[in-house]
Amino acid sequence: MAIRTILQENEPLLRKKSREVLEIDAKILTLLDDMKETLAGAEGVGLAAPQVGILRRVILVDTGKEVLELINPKIVRQSGTQDSCEGCLSVPGVRGHVARPKKVTVQGYNRDGDLMEYEAQDFVATIFSHEIDHLDGILFTDKVTKYERD
Numbered sequence: 001m002a003i004r005t006i007l008q009e010n011e012p013l014l015r016k017k018s019r020e021v022l023e024i025d026a027k028i029l030t031l032l033d034d035m036k037e038t039l040a041g042a043e044g045v046g047l048a049a050p051q052v053g054i055l056r057r058v059i060l061v062d063t064g065k066e067v068l069e070l071i072n073p074k075i076v077r078q079s080g081t082q083d084s085c086e087g088c089l090s091v092p093g094v095r096g097h098v099a100r101p102k103k104v105t106v107q108g109y110n111r112d113g114d115l116m117e118y119e120a121q122d123f124v125a126t127i128f129s130h131e132i133d134h135l136d137g138i139l140f141t142d143k144v145t146k147y148e149r150d
């Protein structure tokens with residue numbers, strides 16, 4: 001495993017749309033392992049593959065109990081709204097408020113190729129939404145309603 005460099009917000013690659021994973025091959029498994037180590041090293045709660053320079057639809061979400069790995073994740077249901085205060089490893093030192101769904105149901109494949117479904121609310125729902133946005137080139141700063149100052 002290896003820690004990969006986390007791209008910062010001015011990097012044009014972060015604005016590109018990531019491609020679906022068609023085959024979970026050795027490269028994808030290494031990517032997942034490296035992303036896990038990178039996320040732990042950065043003390044983050046979520047990470048998307050484009051943040052380490054790979055334009056593939058792969059995210060990690062730390063639920064507080066475990067770090068979920070999702071390949072080709074999709075929000076299949078959402079309800080409610082919440083005022084989420086969030087930050088991003090690609091935009092260090094910045095926090096801001098974003099309107100996010102209160103609850104989401106997300107489907108995605110795990111590393112074994114099984115289609116998984118997760119329900120999340122509150123902060124974990126925000127992490128799913130935030131990371132899936134990265135796969136479409138969207139940063140949370142695009143959606144901030146108000147910045148939080150320390």
Ligand code: CO
Nearest residue numbers: 087088089090
């Ligand atoms: Co982020």
